[in-house]
Amino acid sequence: MAAVRVKKIEAEKAKRILKREGIYDGKRRPRRDKEHILLPITDPEKAQSLGFEVVDVELPLRPERQIYKNLESILKEKFTEEELNFLRRYDVIGDIAVIQIPPEIEHRERDIVDALLKVHPFLKVIAKKGFHRGTFRIREYSIIWGERRLTTVHKENGVDIKVDLSKVFFNPRMKGERYRLARLVNDGEKILLMFAGILPYALVIARYKAAEITAVELNEYAVKLGLENIEMNKKKLKGSIRVIQGDVFEVVPRLGTFDRVISPTPKGVDALRLAIEKAEKWVHYYDFIHENKLKEFEERIIKECRELGKECEIKIKKVSDYKPHVFKVCADIRLF
Numbered sequence: 300m301a302a303v304r305v306k307k308i309e310a311e312k313a314k315r316i317l318k319r320e321g322i323y324d325g326k327r328r329p330r331r332d333k334e335h336i337l338l339p340i341t342d343p344e345k346a347q348s349l350g351f352e353v354v355d356v357e358l359p360l361r362p363e364r365q366i367y368k369n370l371e372s373i374l375k376e377k378f379t380e381e382e383l384n385f386l387r388r389y390d391v392i393g394d395i396a397v398i399q400i401p402p403e404i405e406h407r408e409r410d411i412v413d414a415l416l417k418v419h420p421f422l423k424v425i426a427k428k429g430f431h432r433g434t435f436r437i438r439e440y441s442i443i444w445g446e447r448r449l450t451t452v453h454k455e456n457g458v459d460i461k462v463d464l465s466k467v468f469f470n471p472r473m474k475g476e477r478y479r480l481a482r483l484v485n486d487g488e489k490i491l492l493m494f495a496g497i498l499p500y501a502l503v504i505a506r507y508k509a510a511e512i513t514a515v516e517l518n519e520y521a522v523k524l525g526l527e528n529i530e531m532n533k534k535k536l537k538g539s540i541r542v543i544q545g546d547v548f549e550v551v552p553r554l555g556t557f558d559r560v561i562s563p564t565p566k567g568v569d570a571l572r573l574a575i576e577k578a579e580k581w582v583h584y585y586d587f588i589h590e591n592k593l594k595e596f597e598e599r600i601i602k603e604c605r606e607l608g609k610e611c612e613i614k615i616k617k618v619s620d621y622k623p624h625v626f627k628v629c630a631d632i633r634l635f
């Protein structure tokens with residue numbers, strides 16, 4: 300297994316280069332000693348050609364990957380390689396596991412349930428997940444084992460999040476993104492969170508920063524859960540959260556401007572211009588973009604900014620795979 304060895308003060312820059320070149324191994328944990336850091340990579344030859352010192356070292360998998368590996372090793376005893384390829388990654392939300400089981404291996408459901416229970420003995424519900432649907436982006440689930448409920452409390456980044464998967468959108472895989480944004484925010488900032496859902500972004504930011512957050516969400520039930528989530532976490536929050544129930548495109552134009560606008564935009568919705576219009580310093584705009592259209596996306600952001608009389612600097616980060624060649628991305632836009 301390979302890693303590059305860099306001085307600690309050069310770590311962030313090196314990581315950026317490795318990520319840009321697509322050879323940073325995000326599944327593994329970096330290791331630090333007094334002065335250096337070992338950054339996991341997937342392509343030692345390429346790292347060497349970029350001038351990095353490459354070392355051979357065993358770096359541990361990140362815990363969620365390790366859990367998946369544990370599941371995989373149990374499944375391997377019972378499933379063929381071909382069958383295993385059908386099983387995508389699963390998520391654990393509170394005490395509920397959600398997993399995609401395609402028709403090809405539906406007949407092996409019992410074995411999958413047994414394996415999940417071995418890896419996560421605390422589970423109370425196992426549900427099969429379908430696709431996100433409609434304006435509220437709610438997934439379809441069918442419970443295949445355990446209690447007949449899709450409500451739970453999920454712990455993430457030091458906050459408790461009450462979830463009802465049958466009525467609201469929630470994606471536990473955005474945990475890292477939420478923490479990343481929380482670290483970027485400064486105390487005292489005024490933040491607009493569009494498409495706020497049950498408030499996972501707002502809660503994590505307010506947990507760590509004394510920011511004043513205005514959150515807008517259309518789904519009445521998500522707003523109700525969001526308010527319960529504020530109440531449940533109120534002793535831990537440094538910042539404040541105000542929730543407005545309504546359509547972003549009706550509510551936001553009536554609001555003033557904010558230091559920072561965050562838009563976890565639902566698939567198929569275009570709120571880029573509105574986000575830029577309402578931001579004074581920063582926009583974090585999520586979208587789903589084909590890898591061949593990243594440049595076009597960047598050019599569109601520049602065009603929208605110019606039309607609104609603003610200059611900008613843009614960094615586009617691939618957040619997750621959506622489907623082959625299409626990524627969920629976050630455009631971090633700095634405005635001048």
Ligand SMILES: C[S@@+](CC[C@H](N)C(=O)[O-])C[C@H]1O[C@@H](n2cnc3c(N)ncnc32)[C@H](O)[C@@H]1O
Nearest residue numbers: 434435468494495496516517518546547563565
């Ligand atoms: C992709 S989800 C993100 C939710 C939340 N930010 C999160 O990360 O869990 C998009 C959210 O936007 C809400 N939504 C969709 N259209 C909307 C609109 N026009 N105005 C306000 N909220 C909307 C949906 O109900 C959903 O909760």
